[in-house]
Amino acid sequence: MDISKEEAQGSLEQVQSAADRTRKTIASSYDSYLLIMWGLIWIVAFLGTHFFLAWVWQIWISLCGIGLIVTFLVSWQQFRKAKPIKIPASEKIGWRIFLFWSLLFAYMFIWLSILRPRHGIQINAFMCTTIMFAYVVTGLWFRSYHMLWLGIAVTCITLVGFYLIPTDYYCLWMAPTGGGAILGTGLYTRFFWK
Amino acid sequence: MAQLDNIIHQTVRLQIMSALVALDPGEQVDFVYMRKILNLTDGNLGAHLTKLENAGYVKIEKTFIARKPRTFVNATGKGRDAFDEHIAALKKIIEGSKK
Numbered sequence: 397m398d399i400s401k402e403e404a405q406g407s408l409e410q411v412q413s414a415a416d417r418t419r420k421t422i423a424s425s426y427d428s429y430l431l432i433m434w435g436l437i438w439i440v441a442f443l444g445t446h447f448f449l450a451w452v453w454q455i456w457i458s459l460c461g462i463g464l465i466v467t468f469l470v471s472w473q474q475f476r477k478a479k480p481i482k483i484p485a486s487e488k489i490g491w492r493i494f495l496f497w498s499l500l501f502a503y504m505f506i507w508l509s510i511l512r513p514r515h516g517i518q519i520n521a522f523m524c525t526t527i528m529f530a531y532v533v534t535g536l537w538f539r540s541y542h543m544l545w546l547g548i549a550v551t552c553i554t555l556v557g558f559y560l561i562p563t564d565y566y567c568l569w570m571a572p573t574g575g576g577a578i579l580g581t582g583l584y585t586r587f588f589w590k
Numbered sequence: 591m592a593q594l595d596n597i598i599h600q601t602v603r604l605q606i607m608s609a610l611v612a613l614d615p616g617e618q619v620d621f622v623y624m625r626k627i628l629n630l631t632d633g634n635l636g637a638h639l640t641k642l643e644n645a646g647y648v649k650i651e652k653t654f655i656a657r658k659p660r661t662f663v664n665a666t667g668k669g670r671d672a673f674d675e676h677i678a679a680l681k682k683i684i685e686g687s688k689k
Contacts, residue, residue: 399594404683407604411677414608417627418619 427540428586430467435579437463442571452516468494493534500530517566521558524574525551546581550574592678597645599676602630602638607673610648610665618651618662639663647672 399407437459444455471494504526513519528547535544557569598607605628613619619627625635642648647669651662665673 399599399683401684401686404680407599407680408677408684410601410605411608414605414628415612418609418612 427543428582430470431546431578431582432586433466433582434463435575435577435582438575438578439571440575442567442575446567446571496534497530500526515563517558517563520566520570521554524554524570528554542581542585546577550577553577592675592682594679595672595676597641597647598673600638602628602634603642604676606635606638606642607647607665607669607676610663611670611673613664615667615670616664618664621661621663624663642669645669645672 441456441459444459445452448455504523508519508522511522513522528551531543531547531550533547535541535547553573554570557566557573561569598604606624609624609627610619621635621639624630625632628635630638639648639650643650647666649664649666651664653660653662
């Protein structure tokens, strides 16, 4: 079969266009919206903690509570509708992911009760890195490399904040960097990923 | 030497394979979403998928999710190899004409 250079070029452009549209479909799945939501929650919660320290538990419990409810409802709805891209055995994976996160939170509180951290920054850094551990693990499971690298990046950001940033400014550091990284990843995969 | 593939080269089938190869191996795309991505009718997409399936380039799986029938498609290893060779052949044609 012989074709001209122009026809070959046109074919390659069609290939690129179809591949881009497919990746955009993946990117615009619900994951990006949840990342945007959690990024905003981190930013608001950390800033709220910095400026209204006396309300720290109310801020985190209420915002994270809302976040968890929305995450569960969105995930449940998507599970029922089925995502456009199916990973083998994903129907069974949905419940396993839910159990994994539930167990992780349960173990988090068990570990905290055993380790008895000395101050709030320790508790916060512990919880942030544990959640990022879950991002890294799920990123590896599903080959969601943006989740994998996001988990690693925010872990590093948290460690920098814990070890290098003065305690009084930890929350001011975490809001734009940690929260911003999560928010930025969600925005990028939703609107700009091709 | 890389050769053009007559089955893949057809415009719609080329786009289908491009979309499928953009996914990770083992990932499947829903038939309805593929139709939307490529802006095709059910019949058109179905006919081309059948041709690709007969060549062993794609695998079509019909299943039920939440009691609704769903059809998922993925590229086989043979299909990915054939697609890669086709792309290499296209690039060779373009490079050859530049000399």
